[in-house]
Amino acid sequence: MNYQTPRGTYDILPDEVNRWHDVERVIAEMTKRYRYQEIRTPYFEATSVFARENDSSDMVNKEMYTFTMGSDSYTLRPEGTAGVIRAFDQHKLYGSMELPARFYYMGAMFRHERPQKGRQRQFTQFGVENIGIKSPEMDAETIALGYDIVKAMGISSVKVCINTLGDDESRAAYRNALKEYFAPYLDQLCPDCHRRYEQNPLRILDCKVDHDQPFMKGAPKLSDYLTADAKEYFDRVLKALDAIGIPYEIDERLVRGLDYYTHTVFEVVSTRPDSGAQATIFGGGRYDHFVEYYGGPEMSGIGFAIGLERLISLAADEGYPFSQEDGLDVYVIGLGEVSRNVLQVVQQLRHEGFVAEGNLVSRGLKAQFKSADRKKAKYIVIIGEQEAMDGTVNFKVAGEKEQMTLKMEEVSAHVKELEKK
Numbered sequence: 351m352n353y354q355t356p357r358g359t360y361d362i363l364p365d366e367v368n369r370w371h372d373v374e375r376v377i378a379e380m381t382k383r384y385r386y387q388e389i390r391t392p393y394f395e396a397t398s399v400f401a402r403e404n405d406s407s408d409m410v411n412k413e414m415y416t417f418t419m420g421s422d423s424y425t426l427r428p429e430g431t432a433g434v435i436r437a438f439d440q441h442k443l444y445g446s447m448e449l450p451a452r453f454y455y456m457g458a459m460f461r462h463e464r465p466q467k468g469r470q471r472q473f474t475q476f477g478v479e480n481i482g483i484k485s486p487e488m489d490a491e492t493i494a495l496g497y498d499i500v501k502a503m504g505i506s507s508v509k510v511c512i513n514t515l516g517d518d519e520s521r522a523a524y525r526n527a528l529k530e531y532f533a534p535y536l537d538q539l540c541p542d543c544h545r546r547y548e549q550n551p552l553r554i555l556d557c558k559v560d561h562d563q564p565f566m567k568g569a570p571k572l573s574d575y576l577t578a579d580a581k582e583y584f585d586r587v588l589k590a591l592d593a594i595g596i597p598y599e600i601d602e603r604l605v606r607g608l609d610y611y612t613h614t615v616f617e618v619v620s621t622r623p624d625s626g627a628q629a630t631i632f633g634g635g636r637y638d639h640f641v642e643y644y645g646g647p648e649m650s651g652i653g654f655a656i657g658l659e660r661l662i663s664l665a666a667d668e669g670y671p672f673s674q675e676d677g678l679d680v681y682v683i684g685l686g687e688v689s690r691n692v693l694q695v696v697q698q699l700r701h702e703g704f705v706a707e708g709n710l711v712s713r714g715l716k717a718q719f720k721s722a723d724r725k726k727a728k729y730i731v732i733i734g735e736q737e738a739m740d741g742t743v744n745f746k747v748a749g750e751k752e753q754m755t756l757k758m759e760e761v762s763a764h765v766k767e768l769e770k771k
């Protein structure tokens with residue numbers, strides 16, 4: 351019997367969960383400033399939502415967790431964009447929301463990849479989709495949100511890599527050029543690249559197997575096939591990034607692993623030498639034809655997704671001061687058969703808004719003082735059998751010697767008084 355987490359998945363234990371809360375707080379603050387609204391879509395969708403016709407990406411072709419129930423095929427979401435656009439179309443939000451509609455989402459995604467540091471089979475993305483307005487400045491603004499989050503997590507060793515895939519015309523011309531170029535090398539390409547050659551030759555440039563083949567270097571460059579419009583669009587994106595002080599590097603080889611992109615694509619990568627497979631913190635781009643795919647109108651969108659495991663791990667590497675568990679306001683020590691009184695006092699305190707904990711089993715005084723200390727209690731209440739009979743307690747400030755006697759029902763009022771000072 352194997353009672354372990356499946357390969358590529360992990361537990362977040364209580365002593366690590368604070369890190370997640372910290373990231374979630376930063377994200378909540380940033381999405382508020384940028385005025386994004388949260389959307390929650392199902393963790394699984396009909397397979398056809400992800401497996402779009404003629405899709406050439408590894409994600410769709412190799413990595414999806416797909417299962418059938420009766421005659422229906424479902425897939426655990428490998429990414430968030432498809433579900434958000436599906437929802438945008440299904441609920442006709444393009445008619446009811448002011449555009450651009452700005453969505454954000456956070457949650458688990460599932461890809462059957464080879465696990466390693468920074469690459470899991472269940473991982474968590476924070477992502478945004480900004481739908482309905484096409485403007486180069488909006489591309490820059492979208493990148494800025496991701497960049498701000500990365501910076502707010504104290505990660506400074508990053509670079510923004512950016513490229514354009516151009517408009518339909520640019521890509522069609524480029525596709526032909528690539529087909530022509532790779533035709534004589536077909537027998538030297540891996541089996542996957544044969545499929546890519548037919549479906550989307552752009553993806554050959556991204557192949558991990560054929561990456562070092564000598565003929566890869568001489569492949570045509572998309573920048574030579576861009577239309578004047580596409581060039582101008584990209585130029586404006588870069589100028590907007592300059593204007594808001596976001597440094598970038600143009601990476602002509604950046605094509606991204608998903609099929610739906612047009613125009614701007616970007617990835618923000620860690621430049622730490624030890625970052626390995628987790629180097630890409632977030633990636634995204636613009637899509638001109640995704641909204642119409644699920645039956646919506648012709649409408650462009652742009653988005654990105656951050657891998658939160660990578661974000662947290664890099665933030666930790668760069669020394670981000672993750673918050674520690676909060677201490678207790680009051681610890682209640684019980685000596686003898688007094689658990690009921692301990693419980694009453696603890697509940698009284700909690701109902702007045704204090705963080706309180708008490709000892710509900712018989713334990714020695716020393717061990718209980720140690721617990722209070724470990725839990726960083728500010729105040730300590732001690733109830734012995736005599737006090738329980740009298741309806742009183744002993745009260746002291748942690749670390750101080752003096753104790754005073756209080757009526758049981760006065761404890762929270764007394765703590766309140768002390769906290770006022």
Ligand code: HAM
Nearest residue numbers: 429431469470473630631632633634635653654655657
């Ligand atoms: P993606 O590049 O496939 O894009 O994933 C975005 C981020 O998710 C990556 O940069 C990485 O941080 C994280 N990630 C991806 N796969 C894994 C994995 N196996 N383990 C850990 N982290 C991972 C998308 O998913 C697009 N939906 C982004 C987007 C939104 N484009 C437009 N809108």
